[in-house]
Amino acid sequence: MAVDNNKLTALDVMRDAPVIPVIVLNDVKDAIPLARALVAGGIRMLEVTLRTPQALQCIEAIAKEVPEAVAGAGTIRSAADAQASALAGAKFGVSPGYTRAVGKACHDLGLPLLPGVATGSEIMTAQEDGYTQLKFFPALQAGGLPMLKAWQGPFGDVTFCPTGGIHAGNAAEFLALSNVACVGGSWIVPTDAIRDGDWARIEQLARAASQLSR
Numbered sequence: 001m002a003v004d005n006n007k008l009t010a011l012d013v014m015r016d017a018p019v020i021p022v023i024v025l026n027d028v029k030d031a032i033p034l035a036r037a038l039v040a041g042g043i044r045m046l047e048v049t050l051r052t053p054q055a056l057q058c059i060e061a062i063a064k065e066v067p068e069a070v071a072g073a074g075t076i077r078s079a080a081d082a083q084a085s086a087l088a089g090a091k092f093g094v095s096p097g098y099t100r101a102v103g104k105a106c107h108d109l110g111l112p113l114l115p116g117v118a119t120g121s122e123i124m125t126a127q128e129d130g131y132t133q134l135k136f137f138p139a140l141q142a143g144g145l146p147m148l149k150a151w152q153g154p155f156g157d158v159t160f161c162p163t164g165g166i167h168a169g170n171a172a173e174f175l176a177l178s179n180v181a182c183v184g185g186s187w188i189v190p191t192d193a194i195r196d197g198d199w200a201r202i203e204q205l206a207r208a209a210s211q212l213s214r
Helices: 010-015 028-040 055-065 079-088 100-109 120-128 144-151 171-175 191-196 199-210
Strands: 019-023 045-049 070-074 092-094 133-136 159-162 183-185
Touching: 010 133, 010 159, 019 070, 019 199, 028 045, 028 055, 028 199, 045 055, 055 070, 055 079, 070 079, 079 100, 144 159, 144 171, 159 183, 171 183, 191 199
Parallel strands: 019 045, 019 183, 045 070, 070 092, 133 159
Antiparallel strands: none
């Protein structure tokens, strides 16, 4: 699906592929080959989490050197995180929870955001601020499939990306739900594969993920 990366919406991010990889990078040299392997496997929306000191440099490297990928920033917890991510070249953001400060910062920056929610009150707060594409996190620990099914009634206008505890064995169950557009997961970017530079394995995992039905 052709998407203008400069006019990206949160829904574009969610609909591009069935899975958004949750990426943790400890070395900038891994960023470009990893991004290329994921793109080759059909995954373009890449959530690089701000969990390591190198994360912003990795986002910048992907944004500059792998134009067919769409670099995003995960683990945005403050307005400063959002600003730094946008400056590094991130085209979307993902947060583990939601605060109005983060929501406003991303809105002001024009940075599409998938805010993290785990309760009905958090969904309502995010909706009040104009967010209807949300990350359900931590999905398994916060109620999993039964919770998403329960939310279909009162929050029928909300689309979710469940993340946390999602893997190749249960992703299809989540994707089958009408209020789930995609899932987030780290199983397509295994730590050992990144460490070993096994980009062929990552490409294979990405290809399998990109072909999941939804």
